[in-house]
Amino acid sequence: MSLKTRFLSLAAGLIIIAACASWLAYRELSADLIERWGRQVAEIQVRYDSARLLQSLEREIGLARQMADSTALINWSAAPDNKALKDNAIREMESFRANFRDKSYFVALRASGRYYYNNADNEFAGEQFRYVLDPEKPDDAWFYQLIEEGRDFHLNVNPDTELGVTKLWIDVLMRDPAGEIVGMVGTGLNLDTFLQDIVDINQNGITTLFVDYGGAIQLYRDRNYIDFASVIKPEGQKNTVDLLFENPEDKQKILGMLQLLKKNAGQPGHVESGFVTVEGREHLAGVAFLPAIGWFEITLLDLNTLLPQSYLWPLVAVFIASLLITLIVFHLIIQSRIVKPIMGLEEAVEKVRSGSFALPRLDKPDNEIGRLADHFEKMTDSLRHSTQELENKVAQRTDELHRLARIDPLTGLRNRRGLDELLLEEIERAARQGTGFGVIWLDIDHFKSINDQLGHQAGDEILCRVALWLKASVRPYDHPGRWGGDEFVILLSPCSPTTLEQIATRMRETVEQESRKTGTPVTISIGGYFSEPGDDSDTILRNADQALYRAKSQGRNRVCINGPEAIETNRV
Numbered sequence: 001m002s003l004k005t006r007f008l009s010l011a012a013g014l015i016i017i018a019a020c021a022s023w024l025a026y027r028e029l030s031a032d033l034i035e036r037w038g039r040q041v042a043e044i045q046v047r048y049d050s051a052r053l054l055q056s057l058e059r060e061i062g063l064a065r066q067m068a069d070s071t072a073l074i075n076w077s078a079a080p081d082n083k084a085l086k087d088n089a090i091r092e093m094e095s096f097r098a099n100f101r102d103k104s105y106f107v108a109l110r111a112s113g114r115y116y117y118n119n120a121d122n123e124f125a126g127e128q129f130r131y132v133l134d135p136e137k138p139d140d141a142w143f144y145q146l147i148e149e150g151r152d153f154h155l156n157v158n159p160d161t162e163l164g165v166t167k168l169w170i171d172v173l174m175r176d177p178a179g180e181i182v183g184m185v186g187t188g189l190n191l192d193t194f195l196q197d198i199v200d201i202n203q204n205g206i207t208t209l210f211v212d213y214g215g216a217i218q219l220y221r222d223r224n225y226i227d228f229a230s231v232i233k234p235e236g237q238k239n240t241v242d243l244l245f246e247n248p249e250d251k252q253k254i255l256g257m258l259q260l261l262k263k264n265a266g267q268p269g270h271v272e273s274g275f276v277t278v279e280g281r282e283h284l285a286g287v288a289f290l291p292a293i294g295w296f297e298i299t300l301l302d303l304n305t306l307l308p309q310s311y312l313w314p315l316v317a318v319f320i321a322s323l324l325i326t327l328i329v330f331h332l333i334i335q336s337r338i339v340k341p342i343m344g345l346e347e348a349v350e351k352v353r354s355g356s357f358a359l360p361r362l363d364k365p366d367n368e369i370g371r372l373a374d375h376f377e378k379m380t381d382s383l384r385h386s387t388q389e390l391e392n393k394v395a396q397r398t399d400e401l402h403r404l405a406r407i408d409p410l411t412g413l414r415n416r417r418g419l420d421e422l423l424l425e426e427i428e429r430a431a432r433q434g435t436g437f438g439v440i441w442l443d444i445d446h447f448k449s450i451n452d453q454l455g456h457q458a459g460d461e462i463l464c465r466v467a468l469w470l471k472a473s474v475r476p477y478d479h480p481g482r483w484g485g486d487e488f489v490i491l492l493s494p495c496s497p498t499t500l501e502q503i504a505t506r507m508r509e510t511v512e513q514e515s516r517k518t519g520t521p522v523t524i525s526i527g528g529y530f531s532e533p534g535d536d537s538d539t540i541l542r543n544a545d546q547a548l549y550r551a552k553s554q555g556r557n558r559v560c561i562n563g564p565e566a567i568e569t570n571r572v
């Protein structure tokens with residue numbers, strides 16, 4: 001896998017891990033935020049709804065209490081048949097009716113069970129006495145139950161079958177100065193209107209309900225759940241708040257909250273909250289106790305409606321966009337700062353490995369890779385220099401070896417190999433140009449006996465001297481060489497038969513005369529041959545050798561020339 005792919009895979013992997021972690025963190029955080037926010041909202045909503053309920057009830061309750069304390073009514077309750085007291089009481093009732101919001105009231109006397117009522121239409125003017133309560137009648141049981149409980153104040157949602165109305169009743173016990181319960185007074189509020197005003201306020205995602213001290217539902221937008229006349233129902237038959245929840249844990253949770261609030265009833269404004277499921281949707285329930293009326297107020301917030309998580313999706317979109325931009329920027333930086341320079345470097349290394357020093361232009365970012373590329377370039381440069389130097393030296397040495405291989409080490413003249421190559425070149429040139437050239441083959445006379453008499457060392461010195469004399473005798477462009485032993489071959493080019501003879505003679509004379517000066521006189525015998533175009537080397541050498549042989553056999557120290565016009569030169 002290439003470095004680029006690795007980097008990208010690594011970056012993508014890291015980003016996916018970061019994205020997953022961020023997504024989980026986001027979900028946790030958003031859930032936590034929504035929960036915190038929901039709890040705050042639930043508390044505020046509970047207080048707000050409680051305040052609204054109490055606000056609309058407080059005045060009515062106050063009036064009902066005043067009515068229960070009315071001397072006219074209390075006195076009359078002791079003598080309900082006393083006309084004067086009764087008229088006075090009816091007047092008092094009617095004055096309260098004018099003040100009650102519902103413009104209705106009821107008064108029930110304990111001793112006689114008489115029930116008085118009038119409504120907003122003043123329908124029962126002069127006939128406020130409606131009927132007599134019967135302890136045996138289930139519809140009247142509420143009255144006897146409340147008296148038995150002895151609670152001075154009670155709210156009760158109850159349909160009045162006699163009157164044909166369903167109301168939220170405010171019931172206040174009427175006591176005589178001795179504290180004895182003599183009756184009950186109160187007013188009712190039209191349940192439908194009240195529900196609309198307080199509970200069914202059409203706030204999307206917010207459900208409000210009120211339950212009594214025992215958890216029985218008193219005010220709820222769905223009337224089917226309201227526990228009408230709960231005061232007279234035995235426990236177990238009441239529509240309690242847990243009916244709203246399907247999950248047993250939620251039922252326990254709500255009931256637990258109610259218990260907790262009962263315990264902490266001394267802390268006004270305390271709100272309990274927790275998550276519950278209603279109709280398959282998760283809600284945050286806020287519960288508060290309203291000591292003024294002895295009820296609990298429950299607010300259910302559908303957080304998904306109030307603050308759907310989709311509200312936070314733009315945040316997710318920004319996050320994903322940021323991740324993508326980060327990936328692209330990361331890719332570009334890695335590409336330009338690492339991958340591209342390394343790929344360039346790899347290409348350069350490959351070139352150097354294959355023997356080429358022509359490097360491509362290397363990217364040098366301002367980092368370790370840039371410095372590495374710079375070092376590599378310098379290293380390649382010095383490698384190129386030293387390789388060049390080495391190659392030059394090898395070439396020089398090769399030339400030198402080539403030259404040495406063609407030089408006779410003793411005399412410094414060409415050796416046999418050098419003479420062979422030169423001879424071939426001359427043959428080719430002669431063939432090209434159609435001209436001939438001269439070849440001289442000479443041998444020192446009686447060299448064996450010189451060696452024998454004077455020693456091998458002295459023989460070498462004579463060989464060197466003869467070489468020098470030969471060099472001195474030829475033209476600058478002639479080529480003298482040592483064929484081997486005491487034999488020398490000289491190629492003369494350009495040349496003519498006459499020149500050949502002249503140079504050969506001059507050689508012989510020079511050696512004879514110069515050697516005499518050294519005290520060790522030597523002579524040489526010379527065979528010459530003037531080569532014609534088309535002669536091969538064997539022919540040429542054989543002819544020169546034959547001429548030498550003749551010179552030797554004719555007495556030595558002489559020149560014999562082989563060729564078309566053979567010239568015989570005798571010793572001088």
Ligand SMILES: Nc1nc2c(ncn2[C@@H]2O[C@H](COP(=O)(O)OP(=O)(O)OP(=O)(O)O)[C@@H](O)[C@H]2O)c(=O)[nH]1
Nearest residue numbers: 443444445446447448449451456457459460485486
């Ligand atoms: N000092 C010395 N002697 C050499 C060298 N190479 C060959 N010789 C000797 O040279 C002698 C050559 O003798 P030849 O050419 O055969 O005979 P020659 O004595 O010269 O007699 P002719 O040629 O017939 O006049 C031999 O004794 C070789 O040992 C050398 O490099 N140095």
